[in-house]
Amino acid sequence: MVYSIVETAKANNLNVFMYLVHLLSQLPGVDFKADPSLLADFMPWSEKLPDYCRKVK
Structure with a gap:
């Protein structure tokens, strides 16, 4: 389950x-x-996630 969360976060360009x-x-x-x-x-x-969850472009 954790692997799925991590990979989905990566796919959405988040800071895991x-x-x-x-x-x-x-x-x-x-x-x-x-x-x-x-x-x-x-x-x-x-889109409601805080900015610190997103990778800097």
């Missing part, structure tokens, strides 16, 4: 380490069981 830091620090506080649509903001292709 910072993306994982973001996921592991933010997801525990999200009540996605009550509202699964909240997970969309954490997908590697989401």
Whole structure:
């Protein structure tokens, strides 16, 4: 599962380490069981990801 997350992050031109830091620090506080649509903001292709998750062009 982690390999899939890493490879998807790479394919979406993200800084993999910072993306994982973001996921592991933010997801525990999200009540996605009550509202699964909240997970969309954490997908590697989401435009709502913070800038520090993106690679500098």
